[in-house]
């Protein structure tokens with residue numbers, strides 16, 4: 001009997017711990033940001049298939065330009081681990097990190113970065129992936145469509161509101 005059950009368990013784990021699954025959770029965080037009228041960016045930190053941090057952009061609420069989702073997630077993750085390094089962790093973020101966040105992720109020696117939407121204007125990639133730690137693996141464009149659509153809708157409604165004023 002056990003032989004029949006194992007493949008199913010394996011397949012379930014595979015789905016639960018997929019990159020797409022974690023990016024969807026990062027998207028949920030971005031939606032929470034949107035509800036609070038923040039630029040909708042969300043992040044998740046995963047260590048050995050366990051979520052150790054969830055965060056969304058809070059620059060307005062905290063009136064702090066450094067309160068990007070990545071920075072808040074990084075702080076929560078390092079507190080949880082009791083270590084300043086994230087050498088076993090993957091960070092999922094809905095938008096390409098900015099230069100500030102890439103710098104912070106470099107210091108944290110992040111193992112892997114997965115991001116959704118590209119940010120041609122403010123993203124770190126225009127300066128090259130050298131901004132990250134040399135050991136950090138990068139994956140981009142995962143669920144890019146919903147990640148970027150959320151941002152487009154947010155800025156569109158902001159523009160519409162400013163026209164009304």
Ligand SMILES: [Zn+2]
Pocket residue numbers: 068070097098099100101102
């Ligand atoms: Zn940033």
